[in-house]
Amino acid sequence: MTRPRKQIHLAAHFPGVNNTTVWSDPRSGSHIDFASFVHLARTAERAKFDFFFLAEGLRLREYNGRIHDLDVVGRPDTFTVLAALAAVTDRLGLAGTINSTFNEPFEVARQFATLDHLSAGRAAWNVVTSWDAFTGENFRRGGFLPQDQRYERAETFLRTATELFDSWRGDEIAADADAGVFLRDPAAGAFRHEDAHFAVRGRFSVPRSPQGRPVILQAGDSDGGREFAASSADAIFTGHNTLEAGRAFHADVKRRLARYGRARDDLKVLPAATFVLGDTDAEAEELAREVTLAQHSGPTALRFLEQVWNRDLSGYDPDGPLPDVDPVDGENTVVQGRASVRLFRDRLATAREWRARAEGEGLSIRQLVVALSGGQTFVGSPATVADRIDALVQADAADGFILVPHLTPGGLDPFADRVVPLLQERGVFRADYTGTTLREHLDLPPLPAPGGGRTGGRSGDVAASRA
């Protein structure tokens, strides 16, 4: 017996403040004007995507003590722009990355519950944690965490927020004008939570939202991150977008679910992916080379190396050989505000490895960085890209993808126009939305409502939660 073909889940990532975004392209528009957000969100909704995704960064990046100026800089407030997008879309999920270090559970829960009401059940929360004092300089507590406490912080923050979401069951509002009864329960919203991070109590002020709580996304790749996702997330955002790495990751996180009494389909694996389309595969390959080169200018290549060297390398020629000096070991003081610096644990070894490769293959700094970047995830004609995406999903290397266009705001348009129809023809991607909530789009089981009943999922009764 063959199993039915898996349905693909797709999300659109608003291009971020890193070198993936080719701002120098004449077609590249504003990253701040609301019109750009509307364009991408409407394209994603027209293509029946599951959700729209916003990343986060709460302090502008710095290199050598100066604000990084080579990539797109600046972004709007996540909650505010998602609430505004709820007005110009009907079905598209609205996912925001919100930090658990520089926020309090009461506020975040209130904002997500509000967003879920205002979008009629389309909110999602990508839970992240920072530990750097650099970002903390913008906030009251300036707080930073020991790195090994970051998942503990994220878990306890999410647990606390969940208690707030669950402090309303969903049936409290009678609004019976004749009887004069607005609330059925005089203690609606009551909560009390104490642990090492939070001691909060009172009454939560937002009645239960259509989904019960936002869909939870998680993006950590470490063992702790995977475990957190397995215990608490509805979808995991990863970088493993090739067949082998994807299958290994997929199998690993799915295996962890049983330990928390969760089914295999309760957590969706959604790798991030870039794409370049052409009329033919050859044309796409050529375009992809151009895009990759544009993403890695000489100065950008030097900044990339600084993540490992931890030195100011601006004196080096990007078209020349790798720096002859060794990296400075210890805390990276040159590059601030980039999560990616932690990928390079042993900088001296990494530098040795890169030097050997550059010498062996005769690569300049820039050529090495282009080679290291791995280029674009999906390159080819629409048919080739549709094949590849479908093959990866059917092979359980992923349950879908979060697509990152390299152009704002029109970068997703060709994908929507040319690839999505092919996936629909194959019967692996929805021809239209069948539900109204993001939980329904992601085919997630309805949440058990506290005190009985279910809200907002596959067979959930949205109306019941809206009293």
Added chain:
Amino acid sequence: MAPRPPLHLAVALDGAGWHPAAWRAPDARPRDLFTAGYWRDLVTEAERGLLDLVTIEDGLALQSADPFRPDDRTDAVRGRLDAVLVAARVAPLTRHVGLVPTVVATHTEPFHVSKAIATLDHVSLGRAGVRVRISARPDEAALFGRRAVPPLDPRGPLAPDQEQLVADLLDEAGDHVEVQRRLWDSWEDDAEIRDAATGRFIDRDRLHYIDFIGRRFSVKGPSITPRPPQGQPVVAVLAHTEPVVRLGARVADVVLVTPRDAADAARLVALVRREQEAAGRGGETVHVLADVAVLLDASPAAARDRREHLDELAGDLVPAGYTGDDAHLVTGTAAELADLLLEWQDAGVSGFRLRPATLPHDLEAVTRALVPLLQDRGAFRQGYATSTLRGHLGLARPANRYATA
């Protein structure tokens, strides 16, 4: 006599309206309070009436009959949505009306609030404002669990330590606004250069650290969000006491006051002007808007009957009958209200923030009855002449405090 300057008119939106029994009025929509459609309908109605702005009330605690302590009543509206997000949700559905959500300064992050209001300004193309308030309730502090606040009822005489507490909270709110404002200016308007020749997206010399150091928080900056379209969104403060008037005169563009009558309005305007002068802002436009609660019908008797009926429904929620809370209440016709507004305008206020007793009834009475009457008297605009909130209020787009050129 010089022609009358046009009035500025705002409406304060809160739940089903300001009367505690508003949710039981025949046209009330108590089941819709947590839906986007409800707020869209109210704000588009305000825009149809050419109002300068709407404010959206907010607070940390669940509502209570006594605004200074929690209760467990079930006979009035409980629960509300975050006001900034409500404003953002209606922004793309409107084109002119100003959107001024309430934000609590006491436990919140000025960095987050600043970029949220800047973003509201971006998504509304220049119509954002923010009304800043403090929280002096222990039960609200417990929602955050970061600091203790002793119980306090600002309606009575305050002990010296309580006065100090209020003063500290107001200072903190002042710092909060200062940080918001510096962050709005932390990007110069032309900071994004996209210079392909040098590969630079921004000119970092046109981005600025704000380096704010205060008692309750320090903030480095710059903002992650570029300067909003208005440069500086409009800041409002509602003041009942002299220390709050002082704060408003120091940091706000709009000071909301609650006069009892025209003479009181004149006194409050003079107080704002004096404090404005003392704060070194004598040359700046600071609007004084008077808050007035309104319960309007076609005849005085109909209004009185409606009020009596609502009071009866409210029972002991309003032991002595609804008086408009802290604001003066007008129960009557739109023409009577128009007379009062023009009289108070002559006393020096530049406009009003009207608090509809019930929604949508009293909002529609404002937009469909009061506004045409004021227009007939040449006291209110016939159409929007500008598309930004600062524009409606006659406030120029300010220069950036950090710009050198």
